Amino acid sequence: MTVDLDPVRRISRPGSPISSPIGPGTVPEPTPSPLALLLLGRDADPASERGVACPGELPAASDPTLVERARAAKQALGDRLFVLGHHYQRDEVIAFADVTGDSFKLAQQAAARPAAEFIVFCGVHFMAESADILTSPEQAVILPDLAAGCSMADMATGEQVDEIWDVLADAGVADVTVPVSYMNSSAAIKAFTGRHGGTICTSSNAKRALDWAFDPDGGRGEKVLFLPDQHLGRNTAVLEMGMSLDDCVLVDPHKPNGGLTVEQIRNAKMLLWKGHCSVHGRFSLDSVADVRARVPGIRVLVHPECRHEVVTAADEVGSTEYIIRAVEAAPPGTAWAIGTELNLVQRLAKAHPEQTIVFLDRTVCFCSTMNRIDLPHLVWTLESLAAGEVVNRITVDPQTSAHARAALDQMLALP
Numbered sequence: 001m002t003v004d005l006d007p008v009r010r011i012s013r014p015g016s017p018i019s020s021p022i023g024p025g026t027v028p029e030p031t032p033s034p035l036a037l038l039l040l041g042r043d044a045d046p047a048s049e050r051g052v053a054c055p056g057e058l059p060a061a062s063d064p065t066l067v068e069r070a071r072a073a074k075q076a077l078g079d080r081l082f083v084l085g086h087h088y089q090r091d092e093v094i095a096f097a098d099v100t101g102d103s104f105k106l107a108q109q110a111a112a113r114p115a116a117e118f119i120v121f122c123g124v125h126f127m128a129e130s131a132d133i134l135t136s137p138e139q140a141v142i143l144p145d146l147a148a149g150c151s152m153a154d155m156a157t158g159e160q161v162d163e164i165w166d167v168l169a170d171a172g173v174a175d176v177t178v179p180v181s182y183m184n185s186s187a188a189i190k191a192f193t194g195r196h197g198g199t200i201c202t203s204s205n206a207k208r209a210l211d212w213a214f215d216p217d218g219g220r221g222e223k224v225l226f227l228p229d230q231h232l233g234r235n236t237a238v239l240e241m242g243m244s245l246d247d248c249v250l251v252d253p254h255k256p257n258g259g260l261t262v263e264q265i266r267n268a269k270m271l272l273w274k275g276h277c278s279v280h281g282r283f284s285l286d287s288v289a290d291v292r293a294r295v296p297g298i299r300v301l302v303h304p305e306c307r308h309e310v311v312t313a314a315d316e317v318g319s320t321e322y323i324i325r326a327v328e329a330a331p332p333g334t335a336w337a338i339g340t341e342l343n344l345v346q347r348l349a350k351a352h353p354e355q356t357i358v359f360l361d362r363t364v365c366f367c368s369t370m371n372r373i374d375l376p377h378l379v380w381t382l383e384s385l386a387a388g389e390v391v392n393r394i395t396v397d398p399q400t401s402a403h404a405r406a407a408l409d410q411m412l413a414l415p
């Protein structure tokens, strides 16, 4: 399991004092650790992408009737229900998805289902928020486990981004800067993006989003503030847009003025937010060298959330959908080392026994938050809906939603 320590947003759990008085004969309570994720799914930090506990009674994971129960509840709900499954979900969950996809495809699919009363999103919190923004107020978007957040989305808060925008304004460049925000961000960040005339992008359309943002005919920006994934921003700028590494600077929200001088801000074309995926960020040059030594002739295929040196050392880079298509199109006997989430790599390996498919690194694990959605949570969700109780509904407030919608619509309209 990969767990990030968040250096700034430290939280204490309700009811757990940060420190307790120490008297003679008393044992000091341990100081709560500053975990970015609420690992046991307990407690809440509604201001962030961190999750909360399941409010209901989950069936036991060992219950042998879970598959049957999920099937029966889904059948009872019929057309009132639409289940979306991100490619990184577990097999046991994907088995019940009406459609599977990467975050771009799932956003499109959510927007294209106006008749579905319940959209159960098997993915993570920011995806369900986007689906709520793109659907009508009569439709309920449901996340089976509210603890399914995203550590990358947590790395940019609305307040931090507003502060950095002020820094850009003080440097005299806010007017010529377009925010481009990765789908993997909170609704607050998407709203910031919409308020400042920017667009959302995903790993499938990041180049198109940057082309649009820099388009001189559209009278848009000379610079892009790309958030929150520095790697997707850098990889797209350098490998697909012909920029140099020197055109990119890192904006560190934990440092005064983002850790940048006015001159650095003025000279940069890409202002990259200092965020990353805690799964893809763990693939390394060593992983690439190791697999090449183990399997001569192997093709290394990685997601653009991987670090720049890993992407540069790979044979191919592409979004989740690209990775799937590349494997499907390859001739039998092709050997692949794939650097993306393990559920997807395992599923591809099972579906393509005529090829050799290995995971790029021997120690990187599943995305812990994607994996929180499991069969017990899905059964609990579907049975609750079938019984007339809407549980775990994700709603974005109307003002945030309106601004975020402008940025999402801009993405859906990208040429």
Ligand code: 13P
Residues within 6 Å of the ligand: 101, 102, 103, 104, 184, 202, 203, 204, 277, 305, 319, 320, 321
């Ligand atoms: P895509 O679905 O855009 O490939 O993003 C990958 C990811 O990390 C989702 O959480």
Ligand code: SF4
Residues within 6 Å of the ligand: 088, 124, 149, 150, 151, 152, 153, 184, 277, 278, 279, 280, 341, 367, 368, 369, 370
């Ligand atoms: Fe977030 Fe990375 Fe997990 Fe996607 S794979 S949900 S970006 S931590």
